[in-house]
Each structure stands twice: as structure tokens, then as C-alpha cells.
Amino acid sequence: MLYLNQVEKVYKNGSNRIEALQEISIKVSPHTFLAVQGKSGSGKTTLLNILGCLDRPESGNYLIDGDDTSLKSDNELAALRNNKFGFVFQSFNLMPRFNALENVIIPFLYSPNPPGKPKEAAKQMLEKVGLSDRTKHLPGELSGGQQQRVAIARALVNNPDIILADEPTGALDNQTSQEILDILAELNSEGKTVIIVTHEKDIANQCPYVLTLSDGRVVDLKKPGNDTLSNGGVTVL
Amino acid sequence: MKKSLLFRSTFKHLSANSLTTLFMCVGIMIGVAVLVAVIALGRGTEARILDRIDRFGETDSFTIRTVPWGLGGGGLRDDHGELLLGFDHIDALPDHIPGIATVLPTFNARNPVSAGQEKLEDIAVQGVALNYQEVRNLNIYSGSFFSETDIQSGSHSAVIGPALANHFFPRENPLGKFIQVEDMQLEVIGVLDTRGISNSGRNADQIVLVPHGVFVELFQPLGLSTVTVRVENPANLEKLAAETQNYFEEIYPGHQIFVRYPMATARARDEIANTLSFYLKIIAGTSLLIGGTVMMNLTNLSISGRIREIGLRKALGARNKDISGQVLAETALISIIAGVVGILLGYLLTNELADRLELRSIFSWHAPVFGLFFALLIGLVFGVRPAKRAAKLDPVLALRGSQQK
Ligand SMILES: Nc1ncnc2c1ncn2[C@@H]1O[C@H](COP(=O)(O)OP(=O)(O)O)[C@@H](O)[C@H]1O
Ligand SMILES: [Mg+2]
Secondary structure (H helix, E strand, C coil): CEEEEEEEEEEEECCEEEEEEEEEEEEECCCCEEEEECCCCCCHHHHHHHHCCCCCCCEEEEEECCEEHHHCCHHHHHHHHHHCEEEECCCCCCCCCCCHHHHHHHHHHCCCCCCCCHHHHHHHHHHHCCCHHHCCCCHHHCCHHHHHHHHHHHHHCCCCCEEEEECCCCCCCHHHHHHHHHHHHHHHHCCCEEEEECCCHHHHHCCCEEEEEECCEEEEEECCCCCCHHHCCEEEC | CHHHHHHHHHHHHHHHCHHHHHHHHHHHHHHHHHHHHHHHHHHHHHHHHHHHHHHHCCCCEEEEECCCCCCCCCCCCHHHCCCCECHHHHHHHHHHCCCEEEEEECEEEEEEEEECCEEEEEEEEEEECCCHHHHHCCCEEEECCCCHHHHHHCCCEEEECHHHHHHHCCCCCCCCCEEEECCEEEEEEEEECCCCECCCCCECCCEEEEEHHHHHHHHCCCCECEEEEEECCHHHHHHHHHHHHHHHHHHCCCCCCEEECCHHHHHHHHHHHHHHHHHHHHHHHHHHHHHHHHHHHHHHHHHHCCHHHHHHHHHCCCCHHHHHHHHHHHHHHHHHHHHHHHHHHHHHHHHHHHHHCCCCCCCCCHHHHHHHHHHHHHHHHHHHHHHHHHHHCCHHHHHHHHHCC
16 A cells, blocks of 8 residues: 655755645555556656655655655665566666666666576566567667566566556557557556556556646546455545 | 676676776776886885995994005005004904904905916905805805815815906816916815995905915915904994994004994985885875776766666665665776786886886785785775765656656
């Protein structure tokens, strides 16, 4: 359960105050598939960064499974990023000199208990996203969709509960976007919480839950018709 | 597993950015090469200078004379009216002045020497007592020095300087041949190492050494005008020299006794050694500092180019110390590689310089060990600031920076 309580985030740019997030209070249950949409600058990335413990709120609390993150040290947050969350970015963020397999292995570097055979584990993940025949390819030798799949494999390799994807289809054509979305939906059906940020209506509309931000505030939450807690869920408080 | 992953990732990064890596290496490499060369050449030069000093001036002995230096002397009879110190007084010296180890009477004559038809005028002939070789730091080039029995029994043998050996026995082995002093035949049993021109300006290689007894037989000295005295502790050299001077001046009232002790050379020796190593340290330190600065700036530059990567690693769970550890691992790896290459370069540089400038070099464990140690030290010391900077990067900003690209 992810619980944001009155979370605010302010950026000060000289005398300018940019209120990137204001009074955000939401709960996200396990196994939820949530899209966050909104215009550019509405605070989507800021929200996702706070959810993924890359950033801390200015005020308010963020509880993960009941634990207040404001009480955690930087190292403890790093550990959460390593094995509780998996990140996927718009620009893939693969290491250009590392081949697909090596890119997927990187999270093991920072893991307290990496598997005995990291290569095998990484290979399995690449297989899962349909890239078992591209393990030795460098990112530059892969298409955009393939690169994003490597990034998803990397996000999955430490078996996190939650996948956070910031505009994962933003750099891809329509058909490839759909393939990536299908992979994410598949992961959700396997039990993972998936939260994606998008400004594309087509993509958002395929997600059961859609949270809409505007100027750092929650302005709308779309729920599926059959909103039951067993299916996960999102509540705006 | 983690270590090998970290190492591979480090290595990969360094090889991918080969130009930056190369420049980093060059800085350290030059520093270490200079350090190695400086140590080897410095020690060699020092050894050579000290060698030269030691050959002519022993630091634990002084010499007294009845005539000032440069005014002939070395006489054995009072023909020229000079004072001769009696053997009984000379022999009694160690008993009178505690702290004196041995007295080495200098049996010096200048006499014609011949071999076959060849004859040389005015050659130094010296009588050798026990301990002579030790006190004089003489080295034998071929053959051997007098044994104790030779000296005690006064066997008719001679050790000659290399100049005489070359003159009398060119392209021949002088050992076992005979030379003649006055009308005595002496068998050559050894040839000295070359010593060049001595402090007093004479060719120290034109010399004949004979056992003390032989000298007495040849020249029947009544006393000596020159005596070399060795002390137990070089620190007391000046004091004991003054006491010895008093001792003889009391025995021979109205006569002046002259003393020469090599304190000047002892001081010069220390001064030369200190000056040399001081400058060598400055040169080496400067070059390593430059190498380190180059390293630090390039590391900073390379971090600026990798902000996106650092943000990503943090998002994947890297702690601050993982990031700084990675940067330090990189600088350390560069340092070690550059250090090893620098040591090899240093050897080449040293040999080249030693050849061209006719310097002597001494290689020992110092150069590679210090070289590698300093390279690593520089890598770590100058890597710390960039490493901290990298670790402090805000992952959110770092990742955002990438999205603008
Ligand atoms: N580091 C920052 N410094 C100043 N303003 C920032 C910073 N990061 C984000 N912002 C501002 O906060 C607001 C929300 O940004 P962001 O969360 O990236 O929006 P979105 O992802 O919805 O486009 C924007 O107005 C943006 O300009
Ligand atoms: Mg954004």
C-alpha cells in the first residue's frame, strides 16, 4: 500500500516559487494498474519521483506499507529503489557501452543479496520481454521498442512489487507503444503494481485507473466499473 | 560476483572513454616515470660522489705531519733538517690517548723503480703495515693484497698501481713478474684499482706498495714525518686530532705539528647527499602533483559527462558510497595501470639518460614500490573530491538533465 498524505513539493527558482505538487492525498493498493495524466508541467514526473523515493516531499507524509519514508535514511531509500521499485524512463536510459544482458545485470550491483547466477537471472528477464535473441546487442543496435523492453527487464530483475514508468511510450510509435503497454499490463496481471505517467489519451484510456493532475493538484480520478479491492485500487482522500 | 561486476563496469567505462583515460594515464605515467628516474639516477649519482669522497678522505682518520702539506716532506731521515717522529712515540700513541684505534705509520719514499730495461724516476713507494688496506679503502683490481704473514715476515713482494702495471707490463699479466727498487727484486702479487688523481694532485695510480719490513730494509728510516691515526668514533675526530697534536708538540718542544682531518669532506658528503635528495624530491613531488591535478580535472570532466548515468545508477539503488566508490575504483585502476607503465617508462628513461649524460644509476626496490605507491596515493587523493561531487548529485536533477538531451 502506497499512501501519500497532504504531500507538497515546491521548487524555488530564485524569487519564483513553483508549486509542483499541492495537497496530494492518495492511496494506491497492491496490484493496481494506474495511469497518471496531465498537461506538461502538471507535476506527473514529480509525483512519480516521490512515489519511487527518488525525491522527498517538501511537507506531508509518504508511507510505504505503513512505514513513514521521512524517517528513513538515504541509504534505506536507495535500498527501496533497488528492490521495491522498478523504474522505466521515456528515454530508456540504457548504458550505451553495455550490452542488453549487462544492462539488465546492473541492479544486482547494488543489491544486498544478488542471485548466485546473475547472468542466468538476467537472461530469464530478457526472455520474459521477448528479447532472448538480443542479449549481446548494444543499445545502439536495438530499436526503440527493443531498448524499452531491455529497460523493463532491468526494472524487473530484482523482482520489485511496483513498476514506475515515466512516459514509457513517449519516444515510440503507436504500434510499439501498444506492445510496451501490453507487457506492462501483463506484469500487472501477474500481480505487480504498475504506475505509468503519460500524456497520451489512447494509453491512459486503456488503464483501469486514471489520475489526472493539473497545476500540481489531483483534479480527477477515473475508476473502472468493477472497482473491487481485490483488483487493487486507488483512492483520493 | 559484485566485485567482478564492479571491476568489469569500471574497466568498460575506462576503455569506452579511452581518450580521457589516456590523458589521465599520461599525467600519472610521467609523474611516476620521473620519480623512478629521479630515484635511480639520484641514488647512482649520490653513490658516485660519495664513492669519490670516500676514496681519498676517510672520515674516521686524520693525518699529522711535521711539515706543512705541499712542502715536500714524507722524509725518513733528517737529511733535509725536518723533524722526524720517533717510532717509540708513534707506537705509544694509542696508550696515551684513549679513543685512538690504530696508528698507521706512513712509510713514504720517492724512488726510481724499474722492470727489465724500463725505468721510472720518482715513484711513490709506500710501506704497508697491518690494517693498511682497511684504513686506506684500497681495492684490488687483480691478484691479491699482502697477507698478514707477508707483512709480518717482510716477504719481497709488491702491489702496484695500474699506471705502473700498464707502463711496465703492457698487454701482459703483471702478476708473478718482478720489479726492482734500489737493488731489491720484488714479485708483483697484486694490482690496485684505479684511483685517478689524488687530493694532492699526484697520480695515485703510480705507486708501489711493499710490506713494512721490506720498506725498512730498503730505506732504513730513522723516524717518520707523516702518521695517519684512526679513531674509534668519527664524532671525536677533531678532539682527538688536537690531543695528538699536543702530545707530539710536548715531546718535541719548539716544533710545530700539522694536522689534517677530513671533517671538511665528511661535511661535504652529508651536504651533497642532502642537497641532491632534496632537489630530487622536489622534482618528483612536482611532477606527481601535476599528474594528480590533471587526473582530478579529467575525472571531474568525465563526471560532468556522466550525470545521466549517475542519476540512473541511483534510481537503480546505488547509494552515495557506491557512486563515490565507483569513481575511486576508476581513478585507482587508472593509477595502477599508469603507475606500472610509468615504472617501465622510468627504467627506459633512466637508461637513456644514464647513457647520454654518463650518469650512474642504481635500481632497487625503492623505485617501483614508491612509484606504485605514489600513483595509487595520487589516484585516491585526487579522486576523492570528484568522487564526493558525483555521490552528492541529486538523482532527480541528474535524470531530468538527461531528458533535455
Ligand atoms: N528542479 C526543478 N527546479 C525548478 N522547477 C522544477 C524542477 N523540476 C520540476 N520543476 C517544475 O515543476 C513543475 C512540475 O514538473 P514535472 O513534474 O516535471 O511535470 P510533468 O512531468 O507533468 O511535465 C513544472 O512547472 C516544472 O517546471
Ligand atoms: Mg514529466
